[in-house]
Amino acid sequence: MTEFSSPEMHTDSFIPVMPHKMKVFIDFDGTITLTDTGEEIFRRFGSRPEIDEIIEQIRFNKITGKTGWSLLFANAPKLRLDDVHKLADEIQIDRYFESFVNVLNNNKIPFYILSDGFENYISKIFNHSKINNLKVYANKLIENEDSKIQTVFPYTDEECSDCANCKRNHILENSADDEFTVYIGNGSSDTCPAQFCDYVFAKDDLLRFCNREKITCFQYSNFAEVERTFTQLLAKRRLKKKHQAVLKRNEIYKLG
């Protein structure tokens, strides 16, 4: 009997299921946290109603990310880094997030936190939530000699000024064409990067955007729901690349 005549060789069950090559990208504020830390900071320490109006303009993409941050800081002249750290201690994260992180780690799936906010409060929040060693791409706050806060934006795109931290570039730099990309987000700074990913988990403003623009996505309200759907994806024999996301990636490559 040759090996080719073995009946088992012709059944799908003998084709080994390779682990999917995946990369996962996760927004921070309002996605991992229950409230938006940036909004909380400025609603507490800034002048109202100006702060509320600026937040609305950011939410509906009426002003760029950097302009938004500069207006917010201008309307909170007494804000100090210490205030940011103290407020961060009050911020809660989705109680199912850690379990999702465990699923990613157990399956050796690389994942990245992408935030248009600031790593100063992000690291504080992860520390008090006892979640450590995550890869985070975010903006930074530093304090100058007279204790005034200065913003640092290390990841602004040279040609597109919509976001302070270009999440799209992090996705392109951290994923290959043969990998499946997953995006999880909730807000205006997620609308661009979500279009470059094969699988999108969306809630709030991102969900409304996806519905309006007919971008296929999974609706979620917490990370227990994300984990359930994500685990089903992992168990699939085949995953599909999203055609529109492939086209969007190719457009950027062509621009060089």
Ligand SMILES: [Mg+2]
């Ligand atoms: Mg968000």
